[in-house]
């Protein structure tokens with residue numbers, strides 16, 4: 001039996017088991033183990049598990065697994081949390097470039113607040129009652145009234161498994177505008193298969209969708225999630241979005257050990 005050290009981090013309530021895997025001691029193909037570690041009754045409890053690994057060219061590599069144990073697409077809140085974790089491990093100081101599943105990310109950390117550069121967005125699909133875009137992860141966005149009482153779980157689940165997404169699925173965001181550049185957002189997350197308190201790639205997608213559909217003319221947008229507020233800013237260039245930054249607090253909650 002061997003002991004593995006883990007840290008628990010959260011970014012606006014999206015929580016992660018974080019492991020320093022620079023020595024490759026964690027069995028990352030063990031889907032059942034990852035799902036068990038993320039289980040809130042039988043494990044540590046988290047929306048996902050993140051490994052910090054060595055990178056040949058950059059400061060580190062981020063490997064992200066959803067709570068169901070499968071490797072996920074990009075996680076924005078997880079990306080912010082791993083920057084705080086890398087600082088804690090003294091892998092970085094205040095600025096970094098790291099590898100993730102969707103490419104390189106630059107980030108800056110100051111006073112526990114992480115500003116993370118997200119991938120450029122070249123395409124935003126607009127339909128009569130929803131929008132779709134990929135900010136590193138796929139996001140379906142629907143603007144609704146009365147978001148407080150909205151049935152995010154059941155409506156989100158039926159959209160996630162329905163046409164045109166089916167097996168591959170999507171994350172599903174419900175949004176209500178509060179003022180010129182503030183939006184309330186609730187997200188059903190693929191791979192967690194439940195509503196989470198916050199989704200970073202979802203917040204990024206909503207900010208861009210709101211601007212693209214002319215709900216705001218501001219290119220810095222505040223997203224009020226159930227776990228706190230995120231800020232997204234971006235540059236615009238004939239329907240494509242560059243220099244996209246996701247900003248918010250990333251916090252270490254506790255550390256511990258588990259047996260393999």
Ligand SMILES: N[C@@H](CCC[C@H](N)C(=O)O)C(=O)O
Nearest residue numbers: 072073075076077199200201
């Ligand atoms: N919580 C994440 C989103 C993670 C990706 C997602 N669940 C998927 O694989 O579809 C975030 O903060 O972006």
